[in-house]
Amino acid sequence: MLFRIVSTRLIQNAKFISRSFSSTTKLNAKVTVCGASGGIGQPLSLLLKLNSRISHLALYDIVHSPGIAADLSHISTKAMVTGHLGPDQLRAAIEGSDVVVIPAGVPRKPGMTRDDLFNTNATIVRDLADAVAQYSPKAIICIISNPVNSTVPIASEVFKKRGTYDPNRIFGVSTLDVELDVNQVNCPVVGGHSGVTIVPLISQCTPPVSFPQEDRDKLTKRIQNAGTEVVEAKAGAGSATLSMAFAGARFTDSMLQALAGEEGIVECAFVRSDETEAKYFSTPLLLGKNGLDKNLGLGKILDYELNLIKAAMPELKKNIQKGEDFILKG
Ligand SMILES: NC(=O)c1ccc[n+]([C@@H]2O[C@H](COP(=O)([O-])OP(=O)(O)OC[C@H]3O[C@@H](n4cnc5c(N)ncnc54)[C@H](O)[C@@H]3O)[C@@H](O)[C@H]2O)c1
Numbered sequence: 001m002l003f004r005i006v007s008t009r010l011i012q013n014a015k016f017i018s019r020s021f022s023s024t025t026k027l028n029a030k031v032t033v034c035g036a037s038g039g040i041g042q043p044l045s046l047l048l049k050l051n052s053r054i055s056h057l058a059l060y061d062i063v064h065s066p067g068i069a070a071d072l073s074h075i076s077t078k079a080m081v082t083g084h085l086g087p088d089q090l091r092a093a094i095e096g097s098d099v100v101v102i103p104a105g106v107p108r109k110p111g112m113t114r115d116d117l118f119n120t121n122a123t124i125v126r127d128l129a130d131a132v133a134q135y136s137p138k139a140i141i142c143i144i145s146n147p148v149n150s151t152v153p154i155a156s157e158v159f160k161k162r163g164t165y166d167p168n169r170i171f172g173v174s175t176l177d178v179e180l181d182v183n184q185v186n187c188p189v190v191g192g193h194s195g196v197t198i199v200p201l202i203s204q205c206t207p208p209v210s211f212p213q214e215d216r217d218k219l220t221k222r223i224q225n226a227g228t229e230v231v232e233a234k235a236g237a238g239s240a241t242l243s244m245a246f247a248g249a250r251f252t253d254s255m256l257q258a259l260a261g262e263e264g265i266v267e268c269a270f271v272r273s274d275e276t277e278a279k280y281f282s283t284p285l286l287l288g289k290n291g292l293d294k295n296l297g298l299g300k301i302l303d304y305e306l307n308l309i310k311a312a313m314p315e316l317k318k319n320i321q322k323g324e325d326f327i328l329k330g
């Protein structure tokens with residue numbers, strides 16, 4: 001059990017690394033990282049600088065971004081790196097972007113829920129999403145900033161206000177919950193991205209695994225608590241950064257592959273959804289040239305997993321409503 005949790009937070013996927021170093025599908029994408037100077041932003045930007053599908057990497061933050069950009073530009077890979085500091089330079093960072101990744105905002109300290117970050121991060125994500133909606137409305141947005149259950153609805157409402165909303169282009173990155181192991185073990189994790197709203201579908205693991213019910217229950221709770229374990233271990237110094245950077249780089253690479261026309265690219269992410277009674281929900285998604293191509297839905301699940309989804313609904317719906325209200329009534 002420990003193996004699964006440990007490897008969940010340390011995503012190591014040799015296939016991802018090799019495919020992003022030397023892609024066969026050509027794409028000269030501009031990717032913008034908003035929050036590029038942070039604990040996630042810096043290693044994420046480093047990994048993206050190594051991605052041969054990217055020709056322009058734009059780094060935006062309210063601190064230090066020119067320095068981070070100068071540093072990364074000394075790595076001899078294809079992508080040109082530009083640094084953009086503060087709101088006056090946000091437009092230049094975003095204009096012409098194919099993919100905008102957002103890890104901007106504060107992380108948790110021990111004892112906090114992701115929802116406790118709402119007051120600070122809602123405004124940050126609102127303003128960044130508004131810039132994307134104006135200056136690069138066709139870009140794919142990958143939102144890492146918590147609480148993801150609310151920041152994705154916030155971005156969606158901002159785009160609606162600007163008249164540029166396309167639900168197939170706004171993703172909450174829940175990749176960190178999903179990937180399990182170096183040896184290609186994969187388990188879809190559906191629902192949202194906090195506590196009980198994180199629902200691992202252990203019955204759909206590949207290769208298949210089988211557990212007594214008691215162990216299945218323990219493992220499920222441990223996966224739901226995996227982010228909190230890191231927050232506690234970091235003891236006030238933040239939440240997962242390096243594993244999230246890898247997860248974010250992997251999700252971005254999958255998106256770039258799909259945009260370049262590769263077929264069969266599937267990732268779980270938190271998106272506008274009709275799969276359950278929650279308006280936004282994470283499930284396996286087939287990605288395509290325009291972002292979300294087809295929602296692959298929940299598939300066949302156990303009654304135990306169905307009950308987890310039912311238990312997630314009140315909190316998930318509350319988080320979503322809170323995000324929508326922030327824009328609609330704010
Ligand atoms: N989705 C996930 O699975 C997942 C995993 C880990 C962390 N997170 C979340 O990611 C976020 C970032 O975490 P971190 O550890 O990198 O935090 P951090 O504090 O190390 O970095 C955040 C960065 O955002 C920047 N920033 C703040 N306001 C900004 C603005 N208006 N515009 C642009 N940049 C701005 C800061 O200057 C800083 O560089 C947090 O909200 C955290 O909860 C999500």
Ligand SMILES: O=C(O)C[C@H](O)C(=O)O
Binds near residue numbers: 108146226227231240
């Ligand atoms: O736990 C956190 O606050 C950060 C992130 O959501 C995670 O799952 O690691």
